[in-house]
Amino acid sequence: MVRVLLFKSLIVYFSQLLLIVSAHQTGKCPPSLDCGLLGQIQFPFTTTEQPHCGLLAIHGCQHDPSAPKTLQLGTSTTSTSYSVLKVEPRTIVFADDEQERYLRNKSCKAFSKNVTLPHTSPLASFRIKYNISIFRCNHSLKPSLPNYFHNYPNCSPEYDIFYAHPNTLSYTGFQWPSSLAPCSAIQLPLEGVPSEDPFQFLTGNIVVEVQLSHECERCLDGKGQCLLDTKGEFNCTTASAGSRSWVVKMVLALALVVTVALLLAIFKIYYTRLQKQNSANQRIEVFLKKHGALQIKRYGYSEIKKVTNCFRNKLGQGGFGSVYKGKLQDGPYVAVKILNELKDDGEEFINEVASISRTSHINIVTLLGFCCDGSKRALVYEFMSNGSLEKFIYEEKALMTDHQLDCQMFYHIVIGVARGLEYLHKGCNTRILHFDIKPHNILLDENFNPKISDFGLAKICSRKESIVSIFGVRGTAGYIAPEVFSRNFGVVSHKSDIYSYGMMILELIGGRKNTMTRPNPSSEIYFPDWIYNRLESNQELGLQNMRNISDQKMIRKMAIVGLWCIQTHPSTRPAISRVLEMLESKVELLQIPPKPLLSSPPTSPVYLSSEAL
Structure with a gap:
């Protein structure tokens, strides 16, 4: 880039x-240039061989003197070529052969043919010297117009043509009738006097008048040359050779x-x-x-392109790259993450392969293969048909999905994610800390079973280690545990994942981000604060998807567990095994935790240090 x-x-x-x-x-x-049959031409006209000597360059001047001369107008993509008929000091006449053919055949396409004019610049402006305004109005409009307007109704079963004599419009203060506002208007060249038949006075020969700016006129009077500088502004060059x-x-x-x-x-x-x-x-x-004994397949980049059908079906975009849907030759669908070349220094790739290749659990996404081909790196996962949890829980996104998850399903997802975390923290030969638990990284299969994904920020340590060393802030704002960005709150450990998990629970049951807006737009309340205040005063939470008392108890239980998980100091947060015990117990047996000290954060951005912790 x-x-x-x-x-x-x-x-x-x-x-x-x-x-x-x-x-x-x-x-x-x-002072002048020879242009064959057109004779000597002067500024603002020039030849294509010396385009800097004027504003309008005529093609063919230096070739066969008797050959036709043309003028190219418009942009490089929508260029229009006209045959030049005559050139005078401030006027050029060129022919629109296509328009002439429309008029000769009395084709209504003549009323839709725009005349291409050069762009106005600080040096000059351009106008059609003899023109008439034509209005094309739909039959249903039936505009009420003064009697000096002509109507030509024979063009189309859908619209009428209206126009007035140009002399009528020349008096001071004239304004077009407002009834013409919905109609489309176009300026066309004319010759002769307007009559009942527009094909009799319209013409394909266009007389364009050049009006030089006052600065350019003065520059030419002083024997200078009118130019545009590098900023597109007027410049008069009179320097000596x-x-x-x-x-x-x-x-x-x-x-x-x-x-x-x-x-x-x-x-x-x-x-x-x-x-x-x-x-x-x-x-x-x-x-x-x-790790040569990895039981996953290595793909070449050309194979990855075949699997994804040249990256045709994009599933999403993340910080480290894009994810595409693919299909293996033996049948199953897959999700292929293409790692960003500029951001990926190899750590994301190694973290994913090293951590997921060590896992085998129903609540951990399965890595099927990888690609490391020069600068191209990719990871091939099992395909999760229901995508990420994120699109099912936030109000603005849930409305766009076909499924509205109920409390029982939310509870099933919360339990599944907890079991996946328990496996990462205690069930592997090595302890894996995820550092980016959030709804976006929880994928759902066809039965809405949750699977933890995206191990790009993961940290692998021995099972005996309770404290880990990390460099820089890891995670996503809103889910990062306090100790990850400041040692003043404690040490970094598996409890950092517990904090992110707790914040995910609170967002899941509330169907919203960390902040929720009150009726007064200038006032916001931290969502965990709102939940805590309702629980403490023994009020009903009144959140979404609660249909009966059983649902209310289930939501209350998840809320209490979520608040325990986001305690400010990591030592007061429960381990993941204790979280599972709390989720599987009765809500009446659970105590409401102390209020987290970091509640009600400021709405202004908090900038975290990236120094070693």
Whole structure:
């Protein structure tokens, strides 16, 4: 991306440079130029061989003198070519052959044919010297118009044509009747006097008048040359040949210096990135060699493209890359995560493969394969047909899904995620800390069984370790435990995952993010605070999807567990096994925890330090 931006900057720089050089070479423009049968032409007209000598360049002047001359107008993608008939000091006449054919055949397409004019600039403006405004109105409109308007009704079963004599419109203060506002209008060239038949006075020969700006007129009177500078603003060049030559040499010398500097910068960035990529590749290959017994398949990048049908079906976008739906040759659908080349230094890849390859649990997503092909890296997972939990719990997203999950299903998901975390914390040979538990990273299969996914921030440690060392802040704002961004709150451990899990429970049962807006838009309340206050005063939570007393008890139990999990100090949070015991017990046996000290956070952004913790 950086290289692309630098190359674009280089192109823009050279374009501006050429404008500067050409601007200082305009003194070489002769007073007039020969254009074959059109004779001698003067500014603002010029030839395509010397485009800097005027505003409108006529093609074919320097070829066969008797050959037709053309004028190209419009953008490079919508260019229109006209045959030039006549050129005068401030006027050019050109022919629109297509319009002439429409008029000759009395085709109603003539009333939809726009005339392409040059763009107005600080040097000049352009207008059709003899024109008439044509209005095309739908039959159903039936506009009420003064009697000096003509109506031509024979064009289409759908619309009528209206127009007035241009002289009628010339008096001061004239305004078009408001009844014409819904109609489409177009200016067309005319010759002769308007009559009942527009095909008799419209013409394909367009007389365009050039109106030079006052600055340009004064510049020409002083024998100067009207130009646009690199910023598109008016510039009058009157420098002598000697000074022009000196300026051109200076500009070219500066161009050479800047070009060399830009090329060196591009090379340095490219070389640095190549070194980083090679270092990441070596790191990954060492890891793969060390874990050669991994029971997952290694794919080439070409195979990944086949699996995903050239990345046709995008499932989502994450911080480390994009996820696409694919299909293996032996039948099953898969989800393929393509890791972002610029952000991924190999750590995301190694974390995912190292952690998930050690797991086998119903509540952990299965890694089926990977790709490490040069700078291209990808991970192939089992496909989860119901996507992420996120789209089923937040009010604005849940309305777009076909399923509205009830309290029993939410409870089933909360239990499943807890069992997955228990397996990561206690059931593997090594302890795996996830560090990014949130609804977006909980995937649901066809039966809405939850599976923990996205182990890019995971940390692997021995089962005996209760404290881990990490560098930088890991996780997503709103789910990061206090001790992860400040040691003042305690040490980082498996309890950090418990905090994220608790915040996920509270958002799940409430169907909203961490903040909820009161009727007064200027006042917000931290959602966990709201839940705590309702529980403490023994009020009903009144949240979504509660249909009976059983649902109310289930929601209350999950709320209490969630509040225990987000306690400020990690030592007061329960371990995941205790969380499961609480979820499977009766709500009457659960105590409401102390109010977390970090409740009601400020609404302004909190910037976290990325220093080693």
